[in-house]
Amino acid sequence: MHPHTLTDAAFAALGAGRSSAPVHAELRRAQLGKHLLLLSRIARIDPSLVATGPDTQTEQHAAVLTDPMTGLWATTTLAALRAGRAPESPGYLGGRLAEAPRRTITASHRGLTATLRIEDTSPLRARLGLRPADRLTDGELAHWQACLSDAWPVLVDRHRTDAETIAGMLGWIIPVLPDSSVRGISATSADAFGAVALSTPADGRSLAVALVHEAQHNVLNAVQYLFDLHRTPDARGYSPWRADPRPASGILHGTYAYLALTRFWRTEFRHADDDAVAAFEFARWRDAVAGSAAEMLDSGVLTTAGARFVGALRDEADGWRADTVPPPIARLAAEANLDHRLRWRLRNLAVHPGDAHALAAAWRHAAPAPAMPEAGLTTGRGRVLDHSTRLDLVHRSLRTPGSATDEATMPPGERAYLAGDLDAAAVAFADRIRADATDHEAWTGLALTTSDPLLTDRVEIVAAAYRETAEPRLDPRAFAAWLAG
Amino acid sequence: MDDGSTIEDAPPWRSAMVDVSGMSLAELARIAPEDDSALGVALRRLLADLDRPVEPVAGFNSAL
DSSP states (O other): OOEEEEOHHHHHHHHTTOOOHHHHHHHHHHHHHHHHHHHHHHHHHOGGGTTTOOOSSSHHHHHHHHOHHHHHHHHHHHHHHHTTOOOSOTTHHHHHHHSOOOOEEEEEETTEEEEEEEOOSOGGGGGGSSOBOOOOOHHHHHHHHHHHHHHHHHHHHHOHHHHHHHHHHOOEEEEEOOOTTSSEEEEEOTTSTTEEEEEOOSSHHHHHHHHHHHHHHHHHHHHHHHOOOBSSTTOEEOOTTOSSOEEHHHHHHHHHHHHHHHHHHHHHHHHOTTOHHHHHHHHHHHHHHHHHHHHHHHHTOBOHHHHHHHHHHHHHHHTTTTOOOOHHHHHHHHHHHHHHHHHHHHHHEEOOHHHHHHHHHHHHTTOOOOOOOOOEEOOOOOOOOOOOHHHHHHHHHHHSTTSGGGOTTOOTTHHHHHHTOHHHHHHHHHHHHHHOTTOHHHHHHHHHHHOOHHHHHHHHHHHHHHHHHTOTTOOHHHHHHHHHO | OOOSOOOTTOOOEEEEEEOOTTSOHHHHHTOOTTOOSHHHHHHHHHHHHHHSOOOOEEEEEOOO
């Protein structure tokens, strides 16, 4: 019996998001061992739960052992038994062995095959945190197959490393219901290695992006099973791809998934340099990934292994910094990142009421602005779906130039912002704030268009103190200028 | 598997988890968590992970 071991080169390549078939095999072996260990603990507490269960002797039994639903069942069953509760689905293992094989979608191209089983019946599939779809109709299954058939040649031809990771690490798709506030939704769980919960993709490219993204989460889940990457995995902070504060381990998950997506969009942009969406996505996520990796490395939350892993990740992203993107698109990408960070600050950082009151009182008395207070992280409110009208408009304008500015219902300021008329946009955003000082998108729009350092660094303080003045005619730009001294 | 940033002669990364993929359930079930072996250490790490469950990682595709 030997420990799971990776060479430093293999470990660094994993961190860089360029894992290989032998490493995939090692990670799969480790996950099989994890399932065996979980089942062995269940057997010690209640042997009847695994008496009809699988062993490694036959192909059918081995398939059940590596099944992500078995991982979910074993994890929840063992947790229940250790807590003295009766486990759900006590007959799971025997039932799973007797079940008919799941339907599959599959595609092959240039010697590489992806075969994805569709899990659309097991009650356990809800444990990935998203609402499962009903069993797919034949027509729906045909759509999934068509998307994979379109996606796979592109992945193999242009994104071979990611295609190999998908083929080696993903085996199951759990169709889930879409969410009306986002275009696509997906999830993975460390307890369901090899599975991805995914809403119906619009087309092959959407599926390709989702598979690249979710395969990375599966790889990282498997790495984290073997190695502790964080000293303090629960410390919460900013993540460029979520609206809510995320634990350190979640920030790494996002960074790692978006590393692969950045490479995907870089390659797509190099393949078609008139693809404005690809250029925007590449430029945006390149900066977000590099910045997030650098913050992790500086924060002290990583173990030695974590620092090696994230160091390789950062080096990979830094290697793309020399790539040029058309300046107007690069500007939109940089501002999309800043916009996200500012919205996050407004949503998640709370200013003490006494501090906001003191600032507003000084303003009323025409006194010099007091020293800026510190804002604190609010208590968790769970997962928040991020939605930005501005980002939607940017995407629309990139896909079809001119289309977004034709929108009759566009909020004030957005048309001027998209057109690059920043002075007019700033006036409109200031007017919106006068009308509603809780309009977060107006505050972030004002920060983007004025580039006022106080607004870009401490927008939550400016907004909280401005609201406290209760002066509806007050120009927020003048107030920010006074605060800056 | 060389990514160009390899540290020359760096030692390999050894996990606390041992490879049990070739063992049977019956063999594994005989091991107590208190066991002082490498397998006992791996079991305790697994059970510690079980005591701090992590939420599924959800992603949202906004670009397409």
